Amino acid sequence: MRLIQFIEHNCLRVAEVENEKSVRVVNIEGGTYALARAAIAEGVPLEQAVQSRRSEDRIDYQRLVDERRLLPPLTHPDPAHCLVTGTGLTHLGSADTRSAMHAKTQVSEEELTDSMRMFKLGVEGGKPRQGHTGAQPEWFYKGDGQCVVAPEQVIASPSFAQDAGEEPELAGLYIIDDDGHPCRVGYALGNEFSDHVTERFNYLWLAHSKLRACSFGPEILVGELPAHLEGVSRIVRQGSTLWEKPFVTGEANMAHSLSNLEYHHFKYPGFRRPGDVHVHFFGTATLSFADSIEAREGDRFEIGIPAFGRALRNTLALETQTPAINVRPL
Structure with a gap:
């Protein structure tokens, strides 16, 4: 459904x-x-x-x-009570990428980068046995419901951004019941939309690279998620496809189980506030940025997986001004 x-x-x-x-x-x-x-x-x-x-x-x-x-297929009447978050380094990627990553994890612990160390933790402990706790994933906060852009609408990149890149992902959609228990409404296609130039400069700027718009939908898939999903991410410029690449997702293509990612998000009491909505992105292994693509004003992002029906589409706008930020002492 x-x-x-x-x-x-x-x-x-x-x-x-x-x-x-x-x-x-x-x-x-x-x-x-x-x-x-x-x-x-x-x-x-x-x-x-x-x-x-x-x-x-x-x-x-x-x-x-x-x-x-x-x-968007799920919203909260008060956007401040919709929390948008996500996880990174969760997907194994293509067979070639997986092989390369595996080779890199065979070096000594001292030679591993922090990112590769995090990835290795997920590969080795991201899918625990039932009843056990697995490795913590990389986690980030993206914003509240105000950062969510509806499907088919313009997605804006702030003037201070150095990149405006798509991230084709699955998102889990949740509501917290009156007793503080998370309830999964379903899953949706997502464009997590990040600033990869800022992130690449220093991974400690990851948080800065994430605090911007995103989109998900247009449809919620209710019920069980297939273990293997294949889709296509593309950028259309002036009516022609500029870049296109297949991507895979689902647990069969991930280092972490979905239940492990959910546990490490909802284990915090602040994320179990009754009535709140949560949109939680599960990560990706496919980016146009990795192929040296630079999105421009008017480009359209399209992310599709047949099991999710209609593709998620948003057109890029580049903001040219940032409002003056004046902190007034009281």
């Missing part, structure tokens, strides 16, 4: 994707957040909550896109 969220008469609505042309409206106001809260209150799986609320109303999917009514 796949769900989208859209706006209708100033109200958030949710719909089930029937096919690439049609979506079926779910009878609930307040969007996916309200639907998930209802499922939690009723003690039923999300799919059952959808089935019991299916209407006969169908909407043309493309019309929602053309009328710019498509929203």
